[in-house]
Amino acid sequence: MTPVLELNGASFAYRGHTAPVVEDISFTVETGHSLALVGESGAGKTTLLRLLLGLARATAGTVRFDGDELKPRDREQMRRFRRSVQCVFQDPYSSLDPRRRVGSIVSEPLRSLGIDSRSTAAPKVAEALERVGLPADAAERYPHEFSGGQRQRIAIARATVCDPRVLLADEPVSALDVTTRVKVVDLLNELKQEQRLTLVMVSHDLSVVASLCERTAVLESGRIVEQGETGQVLGSPAHPYTRRLVDSVPRLPA
Amino acid sequence: MNILDVRDLGIRTADGRTLVDGLSLTIAPGERLGLIGESGSGKSLTTLAVLGLLPDGMTATGGVELAGTQIVGASEKQLRGVRGRDAAIVFQEPLTALDPLMRVGRQIAEPLSRRRGLRGAELKRAVVDALEQVRLPEPDRIARAFPHEISGGQRQRVALAMALACDPKLLIADEPTTALDVTVQSDMLDLLDTLVRERDMAVLFVSHDLAVVSKVTDRVVVMKDGRVVEEGDVRTIVREPREEYTKALVASARQLESALDLRNA
Amino acid sequence: MKQSTKRSYTLTFGCALAGLIALLALVSLFWAPYAADDTSGGRLTGPGAGHLLGTDKLGRDLFTQLMTGSRVAFEAGLGSVLIAAVVGVTLGVLAAFAQGWLDDTLSAFLDILIAFPTLLLAMLIVAAHSATLGSAVLAIGLAQSAVVGRLVRILVKRVLAQDYITAARTSGTSWPRIVAGHVLPNIWPTLVVNLALQFGLAVLAEAGLSYLGLGAPPPNASWGRMLQEAQATFTTAPAGALAPGILLVLLVIGVNLIADGLRDTLDPAARRRRA
Numbered sequence: 001m002t003p004v005l006e007l008n009g010a011s012f013a014y015r016g017h018t019a020p021v022v023e024d025i026s027f028t029v030e031t032g033h034s035l036a037l038v039g040e041s042g043a044g045k046t047t048l049l050r051l052l053l054g055l056a057r058a059t060a061g062t063v064r065f066d067g068d069e070l071k072p073r074d075r076e077q078m079r080r081f082r083r084s085v086q087c088v089f090q091d092p093y094s095s096l097d098p099r100r101r102v103g104s105i106v107s108e109p110l111r112s113l114g115i116d117s118r119s120t121a122a123p124k125v126a127e128a129l130e131r132v133g134l135p136a137d138a139a140e141r142y143p144h145e146f147s148g149g150q151r152q153r154i155a156i157a158r159a160t161v162c163d164p165r166v167l168l169a170d171e172p173v174s175a176l177d178v179t180t181r182v183k184v185v186d187l188l189n190e191l192k193q194e195q196r197l198t199l200v201m202v203s204h205d206l207s208v209v210a211s212l213c214e215r216t217a218v219l220e221s222g223r224i225v226e227q228g229e230t231g232q233v234l235g236s237p238a239h240p241y242t243r244r245l246v247d248s249v250p251r252l253p254a
Numbered sequence: 255m256n257i258l259d260v261r262d263l264g265i266r267t268a269d270g271r272t273l274v275d276g277l278s279l280t281i282a283p284g285e286r287l288g289l290i291g292e293s294g295s296g297k298s299l300t301t302l303a304v305l306g307l308l309p310d311g312m313t314a315t316g317g318v319e320l321a322g323t324q325i326v327g328a329s330e331k332q333l334r335g336v337r338g339r340d341a342a343i344v345f346q347e348p349l350t351a352l353d354p355l356m357r358v359g360r361q362i363a364e365p366l367s368r369r370r371g372l373r374g375a376e377l378k379r380a381v382v383d384a385l386e387q388v389r390l391p392e393p394d395r396i397a398r399a400f401p402h403e404i405s406g407g408q409r410q411r412v413a414l415a416m417a418l419a420c421d422p423k424l425l426i427a428d429e430p431t432t433a434l435d436v437t438v439q440s441d442m443l444d445l446l447d448t449l450v451r452e453r454d455m456a457v458l459f460v461s462h463d464l465a466v467v468s469k470v471t472d473r474v475v476v477m478k479d480g481r482v483v484e485e486g487d488v489r490t491i492v493r494e495p496r497e498e499y500t501k502a503l504v505a506s507a508r509q510l511e512s513a514l515d516l517r518n519a
Numbered sequence: 520m521k522q523s524t525k526r527s528y529t530l531t532f533g534c535a536l537a538g539l540i541a542l543l544a545l546v547s548l549f550w551a552p553y554a555a556d557d558t559s560g561g562r563l564t565g566p567g568a569g570h571l572l573g574t575d576k577l578g579r580d581l582f583t584q585l586m587t588g589s590r591v592a593f594e595a596g597l598g599s600v601l602i603a604a605v606v607g608v609t610l611g612v613l614a615a616f617a618q619g620w621l622d623d624t625l626s627a628f629l630d631i632l633i634a635f636p637t638l639l640l641a642m643l644i645v646a647a648h649s650a651t652l653g654s655a656v657l658a659i660g661l662a663q664s665a666v667v668g669r670l671v672r673i674l675v676k677r678v679l680a681q682d683y684i685t686a687a688r689t690s691g692t693s694w695p696r697i698v699a700g701h702v703l704p705n706i707w708p709t710l711v712v713n714l715a716l717q718f719g720l721a722v723l724a725e726a727g728l729s730y731l732g733l734g735a736p737p738p739n740a741s742w743g744r745m746l747q748e749a750q751a752t753f754t755t756a757p758a759g760a761l762a763p764g765i766l767l768v769l770l771v772i773g774v775n776l777i778a779d780g781l782r783d784t785l786d787p788a789a790r791r792r793r794a
Contacts, residue, residue, distance in 0.1 A: 040435035041406065053689050082691040095682035099704040105683075109690035148293070158686065177292035177462060182506040204436055211513035234514065248440035249514065250465035252507055253489045 002067040003028035004084070004166050004198065005052060009061035012047050020059065021047045022222040029166060034192065034199035036209040036230065038245070039219030045202040048219070049170055052200065053087055054078065083113055086159035090171035092151035096143040102129075102154055103139030109162045121161075128157040131195075132187060149180035153187065160191060167191070169201045173208055185211050206249050210234060218242045256280045257424050257456045258304065258341075261317040263326075265299050265480070268311035273299055274480040277316075283423065286450070286457040288467035288488060290503070291477035297460050300477075301426050304458070305341060306333040321423055338365055342417035346429035348409035352401040358385075358412050359397030362419060369420040384415040389445060407438035411445070418449065424456045431466060443469050464492060464507045476500050530780025536773030540766060544593045547586035555579070555587060555740065565756070572758050575748060584740035585762055591741045592770060595656055595725035595734075596718040602660025603667045603717055608710070610664065611671025612698065615679065626672070632665030637724055641733050652735035655728045659721050670713055674706040708785035715778035719771040726767055742767050 006028045013020040022044035029035050039045050050056040051063055054070050063070045065081050072078060086109065089095040096105055106128055107121040116124065126136045132153040143151055152172065159167055172188065173181040185208060191197050192212070203209050209216060210230055217227035218239065226239040237243040258281040265274035274296040281287045291297040303314045306325045318325040321340040323332065345351040353361060362381050366372050372380050385393035388411040401409055410430060417425060427446065431439040447470055450457050461467045467474055468488045476484045476491070476499070484497045495501045552571070553559075558578035566573045572581040614625035641658035648654045678684065679702070687697050728734040729743030737744070742763035749759030 040437060053685075055685065055688060079691060082689060085689075087686065087689045089682040089686065091682060095686050097681075097683040097687075097701050097705065100701075108687060108692060112687070112690045112692040112696070155686070158690070178464075178510070179292065179502055179506045182509050185510070206436075207510040207514050211510065244437055248437040250440070250443070250463065250469055252465050252492050252504075252511060253468045 001030065003030045003064075004066060005029040005200070006064040006067075007048075007051070007058075007061070008064065010051060010058040010063060011060040012044075012051060012056060013059050020222060022051075022219075024061070025224055026061075027217055027224070027227060029198060029200055031165065031198050032196070033215050034201065034213040036213035036216045037200070037202045037219060038204065038206065038209055038216055040204055040245075042221070043219040044222040045219060046170065047222075049087075049168060049202050052168055053085070054081060079113060082109070083115070083162055084164050085166045085168060086162070086164040088152070088155050088159050088167060088169040088172045091175055092148050092155055093175075095155050096151055098143055100142075101139065102141055102143065102146075105143070105154065106139070106158045106161055108158065113162060115162060124161055125157075128161040129154075131160065131191070132157045147180075149176050149184060152176060152180075152184055156184075156187065156191070160195060160197070163195065164197070166198050166200060169199060171203055171205075172201065174203070174205055181208070188212055206234060206246065218245070255283075255322070256319075257283045257285075257321055258458065259317070259319040260300075260304070261319075262315075263300065263303060263318060264315040265296065265303055265308065266313050266315070268313075272480060273312070274303070277477075277480070277482055279475050279482070279485075281424065281456050281458060284454045284456055285473070286459065286471040288471035288474035289458060289460045289477060290462070290464060290467055290474050291460075292462050292503075294479070295477040296480040297477050298428055301343065301428050301458065301460055304426065305337055305343060307343075338369060338420045338422060340422060341424040341426055342420065342422040343426040343428065344410070344413050344417050344430045346432050348406065348413045348433070349401060351413050352409060354401055356400075357397070358399050358401060358404070362397070362412070362416050365416060365419045380419075384419050385412070387418065387449065388412070388415045390415075407434055407442065410434060410442060414442075414446070414449075418453075421453065422455070424458065425450060426458045426460070427470075428460045429462070430459075432461070432463070439466070446470060464488075464503065465511070468492065476503070527780065527784065529776050530784060533773045533776025533778075533780055536769050537777060538773075540589045540770050540773070541593060543586050544590040547590045551583045551586050553580040553583045555583065557583075566758060572762055573756065575745075575759050576752055576756075581745075581759060581762060584745055585742075585766060587740040588742040588745060588763060589766060589770075591652060591729075591735055591739060592722045592725065592767070594652060595659065596722045596774075598656035599660040599663055599721035599724075600714050600718045602657065603663035603721075604710075604714055606661070606664035607667025608671050610668035612675055612702070614668065614672040615675035626669075629665045629668045629672070632662065633669065635662070635665075637662040638728070638731075638733075641728050645733050650733055650736055652725075652739065652741075655725055655734045656721075658728070659724045662724075663717050663721065667710075667713065667717065671706065671710065674709055675702055678702050678705045708782070711785060712778045712782045715774055715781060719774040719778075722767065722770055722774070726763075 007025050010025045011020045011023045025048065037045055037048055051058055054072055057072065068077065070081065103125050106125045107118065110116040110121040110124060111118060125139055129136060129138050134150065134153055146154065173184050176184060188199065189212060192199060199212055201213055213230055216230040216233040217224050218233065218241065220241045226233055226237065226242050233242060234246055237246055260277060260279045263274060263277040264272060266272050277300060279287065289297045289300065302308050304318055304320060304325065306328055308314060314326045316326065320336055323336050359381050362384050363377055366380050367377055381397055382393045385396055390396050390408060390411050396404060396408065431442050434442060443466065457470065459467055459470050471488060474488045474491060475482055478499050484491060484500045491500060492504055495504045557580065561574060562576055562578045564574045574580055610625060610629065614622060617625055637658060640662055641655060644654045644658045684697060684701060687701055725734055726743030729741040730747045734743055735741050745763040746760055753760050
C-alpha cells in the first residue's frame with residue numbers, strides 16, 4: 001500500500017545558513033499507524049511539521065503525498081492534499097481567530113477548499129462540533145467565551161470537518177491542565193477509531209505519545225536517532241538519548 | 255515558630271471578585287510544601303501574596319506572616335527588607351524574569367552587593383561562586399552573557415542562583431520547570447533538591463504536576479477555585495485521595511502514566 | 520462592567536464635542552450669517568446683536584468665519600486621514616509581507632518619510648503647486664501615511680505570526696482572503712483608534728500651516744489663519760483669537776476622547792479581560 005506521507009532523506013536549512021535545521025529525515029506515514037515525532041526544543045520538530053504541511057520546501061530530499069512528490073505550485077494536488085491532511089496546533093489561544101465566530105472558524109476548510117458554501121457547511125459544522133463534545137450553539141459564539149480545553153476541541157473540529165485522512169498535531173495537549181489533557185487524549189483516540197484518522201503528532205510528552213501513537217521516531221538535533229514501534233522504542237530504547245528521555249519522565253510515587 | 259504562616263488568606267480583584275478564599279497553610283523552617291492546582295486555581299496569586307507582590311487593584315485580606323513579619327498591609331519599605339532575605343522566588347518563565355538588557359553577572363551581583371555589601375574583586379568571586387553552585391559550566395562566560403545568549407535551562411539556573419544569592423529562609427518556586435524540556439527538568443529538580451537540602455532551606459513549590467511536586471516535597475496542599483481542597487502527605491494523597499477533585503487529578507495523572515507502563519511491559 | 524460604562528461616557532462626550540463642531544461645518548455648507556467677503560459690519564466691532572462674536576479687522580463676521588473654518592478643519596482632517604489610511608495601510612501590508620531587501624527598502628522609506636518634517640514637505644508641495652487646502656492636506660496625509668504605515672507593518676507582522684494564520688493556510692485559504700478575512704479585521708481596532716488620533720493631529724497641522732500662510736487661501740476662512748490675523752489686535756479684540764483657538768482645542772479633545780472610547784468598545788475580548 002502506498003503511504004499517505006513519506007519523507008525521503010529530507011533536509012531543511014534556512015536561506016543563508018549552511019547548517020540544516022533537520023537533516024536526512026526519512027519515514028513513512030501509513031494509514032492506521034499513527035506516528036509520534038518525539039524530541040526536545042531545538043530538535044527540529046516544528047520544521048518537520050512545516051515540511052509535512054507543505055508550508056516549507058525541503059532543501060534536499062523529497063516529501064511525498066500518496067506516492068507523488070508534493071509540489072506547492074500544483075493547485076490541484078494541493079487541494080487534494082489540504083483536504084486529506086489537516087493540522088491542530090499547540091496553543092489554542094493563538095490558533096483561533098478572536099474576531100470570528102466558532103461556526104466560521106470551523107467551516108473555513110470547507111469554504112476555502114470549495115467543498116461547501118457557508119450555508120451548506122452548517123450541518124457539517126454542527127456534526128463536527130458534536131463529535132468533539134461541544135454544544136451545537138457553540139457555532140454562534142466567539143473563541144474567548146471558551147476555556148483552553150474547549151478551544152482545543154474547536155481546533156480539532158476545524159481540522160476534522162472535511163474528513164481528512166491524516167491529522168498533524170503539534171503538541172496538541174501540552175498547553176492544557178492534566179485533567180483536561182486526559183479528556184482531549186481520549187477524544188483523539190475516539191477520532192482515530194471512528195473517523196479512521198491517522199495521527200502524526202509532534203510531542204515531547206512521552207505518556208501522551210504512548211497513549212496515542214503506534215509508531216515513534218526520536219529526534220535529536222535535527223536527526224532521527226531511533227524509530228520503530230512505540231512499545232519497542234520507549235520500552236527498550238536502543239539509543240542512549242532515548243533512554244535518557246524515558247528516564248527523565250517524572251513519575252508518581254508508588 | 256513557622257517560617258511561613260498563612261491564615262485565612264483572601265484575594266479580591268478591584269471589582270469585587272474573590273480569587274482566593276479562606277486559604278491557610280504553614281511551613282516550618284526547612285520544610286518543603288507543594289501547592290498543587292490547575293490554571294485558575296489561585297496558586298500563583300497565593301505565592302505573590304506571600305511576598306506582597308499582588309498586581310495593582312488586587313487586595314489581600316487575612317494574615318500572611320513571613321519569618322515574623324506581617325505581609326498583608328505592610329509598607330513597601332518593610333516588604334523590601336523581607337524579599338530576598340527571608341524569601342526569594344523563582345518564576346516559571348526565566349526569560350521574562352531576567353532583565354534582557356543586563357548581563358547575567360550583573361544581575362546576580364545586584365542582590366549580593368545590596369544584601370551582603372560585597373564590592374570589587376570580592377563581589378566578582380561571589381558571582382562566579384553563585385553560578386558554580388547551580389552547576390553552570392564556564393561560569394565566567396555565563397556571567398558575561400546576556401539572558402538571550404544562554405539556553406532556557408541555563409537561564410532557569412541563573413534565576414535560581416539569584417534567588418539563592420542572599421541565602422533566604424524560604425524559597426518559593428512557581429512552576430520552575432514547566433517551561434523546560436523533560437531532560438532539563440529532571441536535572442533541574444535534582445539540583446533544586448540538593449541545594450535546598452544543603453542549606454536546610456524551606457520550600458514552597460507550586461505546580462500543576464503531581465509527579466513533579468512529589469519529587470521535591472513531602473507535604474502538599476491541593477487547591478481548586480481559590481480554596482484548599484485537600485492537604486496531607488504527598489504519598490498518601492497519591493495513593494488514597496479523599497476528595498472528588500483530588501481523585502480526578504490523581505486518576506488523570508495515573509491514566510497518562512499507565513500508557514507508559516503498558517509499553518514498557 | 521463599571522469600566523465599560525465609564526468608557527462609553529468618554530465616547531459620548533467626545534462625540535458630543537466633535538459633533539457640535541461638525542454641525543457648524545455642515546450648516547456652513549448651506550447657510551452662514553454673512554457672506555465670506557461681506558465687510559459691511561465695520562472693523563473690529565465687539566460681540567453684539569448684528570454680529571454674534573463681532574467682526575475682524577477687515578470688518579468680516581467672526582462667527583461666519585468660524586463656521587467655514589470648522590468646515591475647512593473637517594475637510595483637512597478627513598482628507599489627510601483618508602490619504603494616510605489608503606497609502607499607509609497599503610505600504611504597511613506590503614512591508615509586512617515583503618522579505619529581505621524589499622522589506623528593508625520599504626521600512627527605510629517609511630522611516631525617512633517620518634523623519635521628514637511635515638512643514639518642509641508642505642513647503643515643497645506648495646512650491647510645486649500653490650498654497651491651497653489640497654496641497655496642505657496632501658502634505659499632512661503623506662506625512663501621516665508613514666506613521667500609519669509603520670504601525671500597520673508591525674500590527675500585520677504580529678497577526679501573521681499567530682497560529683490561526685497557519686491554520687488558514689493549511690485550510691487552503693488564499694493569501695488575499697487571509698488578508699481580508701483574518702489580518703485586516705484583527706488590526707482594525709488599533710488602526711481605527713490611531714486614525715482617530717491622526718485626525719486630531721491633522722486638524723492641528725492644518726491650522727499650523729494656515730497660520731504660516733501655507734494652507735487654504737482667502738476668502739476661505741481657516742482657524743489657523745484667523746489666529747494669525749487676530750494676533751496683532753489680541754489685546755484690544757481678544758475674541759478673534761480666542762474663538763478659533765477654543766474651537767480647535769475642543770475639536771482635538773473631542774476626537775481624542777472618541778479614540779479613547781473606541782479603543783475599548785471595539786474589542787469585546789479585551790473588555791472582558793479587563794473586567
